[in-house]
Amino acid sequence: MKLDQIVRQLGVRVRTTEDKVKEVEVKGGYASDLLSDVIGNAKEGYLWVTLQTHANILAVAKLKDIAAILLVNSRKPDADTLEKAEKEGIVLLESDLSTFELVGRLYEMGIR
Amino acid sequence: METLFSQQFLVEGGDFRNAGNASTQIKTILKQIGIPGEVIRRVAIAAYEAEMNMVMYAKRGVMTLRIEPMKVEISVEDEGPGIEDIELAMQEGYSTASPEIREMGFGAGMGLPNIKKNSDEFSIASTVGKGTQLSIRIRNRVVQSE
Numbered sequence A: 001m002k003l004d005q006i007v008r009q010l011g012v013r014v015r016t017t018e019d020k021v022k023e024v025e026v027k028g029g030y031a032s033d034l035l036s037d038v039i040g041n042a043k044e045g046y047l048w049v050t051l052q053t054h055a056n057i058l059a060v061a062k063l064k065d066i067a068a069i070l071l072v073n074s075r076k077p078d079a080d081t082l083e084k085a086e087k088e089g090i091v092l093l094e095s096d097l098s099t100f101e102l103v104g105r106l107y108e109m110g111i112r
Numbered sequence B: 001m002e003t004l005f006s007q008q009f010l011v012e013g014g015d016f017r018n019a020g021n022a023s024t025q026i027k028t029i030l031k032q033i034g035i036p037g038e039v040i041r042r043v044a045i046a047a048y049e050a051e052m053n054m055v056m057y058a059k060r061g062v063m064t065l066r067i068e069p070m071k072v073e074i075s076v077e078d079e080g081p082g083i084e085d086i087e088l089a090m091q092e093g094y095s096t097a098s099p100e101i102r103e104m105g106f107g108a109g110m111g112l113p114n115i116k117k118n119s120d121e122f123s124i125a126s127t128v129g130k131g132t133q134l135s136i137r138i139r140n141r142v143v144q145s146e
């Protein structure tokens, strides 16, 4: 499924690298706030749902070729996270929903 | 065995700003050289965990990438507190990370197990009060087994 369909259906805010949203393909999802868990278990093209907002999430996303990072509970990315994500072409999304709600809806949409 | 490529990366303890740079550079190099994707994925995981452990626990360290026709090798050597009980440190879930570090999502006690799981050969040595060394070897499968 294309990322822009998810963005529209869930009404999430795109904070960085908006131009990529149309082309990025989401192959699955992973929800975790533990970075070693994500590094070990997420896969290429996955949407990563997390509450972590510091810049190290970008290294994880790059190393795993994550499709996009989705921040939960209205969490705002740190200033340097925003700047670095834009520079490195990583899509950061923001939602007011909780991890539980987001994952439930994504799963219903067929992201698993 | 002939070394195709070799590079050293310096890692500063406590430098969370630049944490992850060495491992992302390593990934870029492997991609440019045309190493198979599955090998890159395993090296990236191991390199990241080794780098983060130096950032979290050591004073400073060096990560050396060596690419040979048959394998990719990452050697890590740090100056730091060392590990008292290596067997315990290797157990999934064991961590001495501070509360501040845990809040950032580190300290799951999965790093060293992740490294081991993703390497074909792995060894760890440590001297308390001096530092820790890791040797990570991942076979460079020319034929992709996916």
Ligand SMILES: Nc1ncnc2c1ncn2[C@@H]1O[C@H](COP(=O)(O)OP(=O)(O)OP(=O)(O)O)[C@@H](O)[C@H]1O
Residues within 6 Å of the ligand: A036, A037, B049, B053, B054, B056, B057, B058, B078, B080, B081, B082, B083, B089, B090, B094, B095, B096, B097, B105, B106, B107, B108, B109, B110, B111, B112, B113, B132
């Ligand atoms: N380079 C190192 N120097 C000193 N101690 C280390 C080093 N690497 C690991 N350790 C010790 O071993 C423990 C386990 O390491 P491991 O990487 O498995 O988990 P962690 O770093 O605590 O958490 P995670 O990697 O999941 O974020 C650490 O908590 C720390 O006590």
Ligand SMILES: [Mg+2]
Residues within 6 Å of the ligand: B049, B052, B053, B107, B110, B111, B112
């Ligand atoms: Mg670790």
